[in-house]
Structures are given as structure tokens and as C-alpha cells.
Amino acid sequence: MNPPKNDVPPGSEALIVQHMALVGHIVRETMSRVPSHVDRDDLTSAGLTALVQAANAYDPERGVPFNRYAATRIRGAIVDDLRSIDWASRSVRRRSRELDMTRANLATVLGRTATTAEVAQAAGITLEEVIANDEDVSRAQVLSLSASEDDMIGERLVSNAPDPQAMLEHRERLTYLTEAIAELPDRLRLVVEQYFLAERPMGEIAETLGVTESRVSQLRAEAMVLLRDALNMALDPELVEPAARPNGCAARRRQAYFTAVADRHAAGLRGQMTGQMTGQMMSAPSTSYNASA
Template identity: 70%
Template structure:
């Protein structure tokens, strides 16, 4: 398929997605999420373009990313506890990566041979104490000089996809930025919001210790005197509060990281679960007024 045909097909896919043809159950909320996160697509495309050869078409990547954003908005399920920004960023990156793979014409054999050559050069450099020439590399692998040079040329011409730098390095870790990405900033703010709400839902004594020790920066001895307990007890309360706060945030944002309770059917486990639910309910309640205000102002 030619590049022109590929671009046309991508444009058709994008237009269908934008009009909800791929997901006829599109809602006003999903449309608003798309509008709110178009900047995220642009950011990921910009970062990607800084890592690929100049002949890669920016519009193709943007089109693929936008299509992925639309599909992500329609498929998003808020009750899964994953912020939409994180979910959408993952889908957009994946779509852009797929787009790059489609326009990268190098065969797997060329890529595999290229890795073999790189490994041979590394081994020889360690042995010789200098950069080996192509003839030495060819001899070490049982290849001809022409085969080595030909493969190097093929890889150089087709080096569209250097984003992952190897199967063990996540794509997103290769994107260099001097400032937090949009999704990172949103995730950070969401964690701060959850933390504030989790503190508000702590039992009174735990809440006092957290506020006085971490926010007011009072000495532990003063807090102990205020509560009428020993410093050792304040330290225990602080540790208990930190575990609850950590697990509350994980319960909302990273459920797989929540530490299982040793006695899941016990009263302590039930109280902990009730605390998690209270934090989630407070978070939902604080978001509702903002959503209503946005709708009344015509921005949602």
C-alpha cells in the first residue's frame, strides 16, 4: 500500500471515529473528554517526532493518535478506577507505535541481523579496546563485508522506530521532556486531591497527628502532650495513618498495589474497606459540583 493510500485510509478511520460510526453509543461526556485531551495527542506526537527521522509524517501520527483518543473516550469505563488521562495516553501511544510499525518497511530479518551486528560490535570493542571495523565484524559472524554493509544501510534507511530502544525499555520512558507531561501533571493533581480527601476521612486522632506532624510541622513531643499520650504512641498513630493513606490512594488509583489485609473477614479489614469507600465517595462528591458548573457554563 502506498503512503498516500495509507494516509487516506487513516483519515477515513479518523472521520468515522469522530462521527461516532465506530462507537454509536458515544455520549456528551465522551465528546467532552475528546475535546479536553486533544492537547495530549499533540504533546505525544511532538515528543515522538523528536525521536524519529524527519521523513516521518507528523499528520499521519496525529491522525492515528486522534483516532485512538476518540476510541478511548468511547470505551472508557470510569468505574475501573483508572484516570482517563492515563488510559487515553496509553491508547494514543500504542496507536502511534502501531502507525510507526506500519510505515517501517524493514523486515524482521533485517532487524534481527542488525541486533546481531550491534552485539558483535560490542563484544569486539570490549576485546580489542577500540571500535571494530566492518571487516572484523563480518569475520566474527561468518558474513561477507558486503552483507554487513548492506544490512547497515537497510537499517539506517528504515530506522523509523527507535522509540523503544529494545523490548525491555517502555516506550514512554524514551520520551524526553524538560517539564511534566500533561498526563503526568493531571495524575499528580489527582493524587493530591485524593490525598486531601483521604486525610479528611481519617479517624479523628489519626487526622490530628497527620495534620500536626506533616502540615503544621509540630514536634512529636508537643503532639503527644496535646493528645495526652506518649511520643511512642504518636509514632504508632502516624505509621497507622500513613498506611491507611497509602492504601486509600492505591485503592482509587492503583488497585493492584493495595496491600491485602491478613484477615480479610475481620473487623479491621471491614473498617479499612469502609474507609476506602468513604474516600471514594468524598472524591466523587467534590467532583460533581465542578461538572455541574461546567455544564451550566456550556463548557461540558
């Protein structure tokens, strides 16, 4: 791809030709860290335009080497171009959070990563909706908006490795999920434990409960909704949809379940604190009374 030709002073053209390889290097560096749907030609065009602008604005009397000055301008232009790519709407991000929660729930009960079809079934949406949401988020999560202009391009781009905060949040979700399963009504808890943990067929579970397989499927779906809402109530209350009849029996049972999960979690935290205090007391150096002192 040739650099833009408009308004290029003769003295600047040599700088542009000499440093076109710099654009290619920065584009290759960027392409290794962004999703595959990002178009290389678009980034190259943005980089070449920035190179031309840098050549036109360059002032050698400032003592800054041109390659360093141009690299900063090129990286900035590429970052700006990436930021303009289909940022996800608020609804897409909200659905993404819900699907992430569903995936975490299923991973715990299944002991493995859930398939996209299982996520769709548990979330109560179609397989196509899950795939479309994942694609929207992938397009959106290209850059970290908190980067400064002086950062290297590798530091501006989102890393796939979980950060400590994300790992802490994941552990907290798993803790709440375990507690939420324990507080489920007996029949719902049995279905969850037997279907997801013991991996028993629905037919066997139906025989154990004395109901039809269709009823087991309904109980499983009801349990998944309760688990999802319990985790959302604890970690992201804005995602919990209000009950259709706030004063009805179903709403009161639902609220009692949320309260039981919260109480169990609080009791667990108190137990951890007590254990830590006991451990500290036992590990503290002992002092003996010296009668002759």
C-alpha cells in the first residue's frame, strides 16, 4: 500500500520512504495482539497517514530522532483506528456479564467448560444469540482505554491472561455458587447435584423423584434461574429482574432463598475470620511469667 500523496513536501517524502518499514513493523506487532477480524490494510492505511503527518510536522531542531517521533504518531493513529471498531452497546455488555456468570456456574457444576449450546440452554436464549453476543464482545474488547500515549502498543492491548482482580472475582463467584446450591430446596438441589455433578441421566433422576423427565427438565431450569439470580443479587444486584408480583408467595420464597444464601455466606466469612484469629494466636510467641523477676 502506497502512502497518501496529498500535500507531501519534497523534503518530507524522503523521510516517508525511508520509514515505511516502520509502519509495517508496528502493524505486524499490533496484529499479533488483536482479534482476527481486524483488517490489516485498515491499520496500515492509518499508520501511513500518520507517517505522512509526522513527516510534515517534524522539527529536527527539537532533538528528537524522527523514527521515535514517527513511531509515537503511528502507534497513536493505529490505536485510534482500533478504538473506532464497533464498540459494544450497554445491552451487549450486560448480556455478556450474564453469560459469563452462566458459564462460571456451569463450569462449577459440570466440572468442565460448558459448551455454547449448554450455555444457551441455561441462559434461556438461543444458540445464535450467544454466538452473536460473543462476537460483539470480541470486536469491542480490542483496547484498554486507560492507556496513555507514552505506553508501548503491547501495553495498550487487552491481554488474554486473567488479572488478579478477575481471579479474585471468579473465586468469589464460585464460593457464592456453592452456597447457593446448598440453600436450594431439596428437590432442586437433588436435580442439580445428580444431573450436573453425578452426571446421571434425566430418566434415572425422574425415577428417583417419581416424576417425568419433562418435570426434571423444568426443575433443572428453575434451579438454574434461582442460582443465577442468587449470584446476581450478591454480586451484581442491577442484573436481578424484579418479581412480577412482589407481594406474592413466589416472590417471598425467592427473597427468603436470597437471604438464606447471604446468611450462609456471612457465616462462612465469620468462620474464616475466627480461624485466622485462632491461627494467629497459636502462632504468636508465648511469654512465661518469671517469678524471680
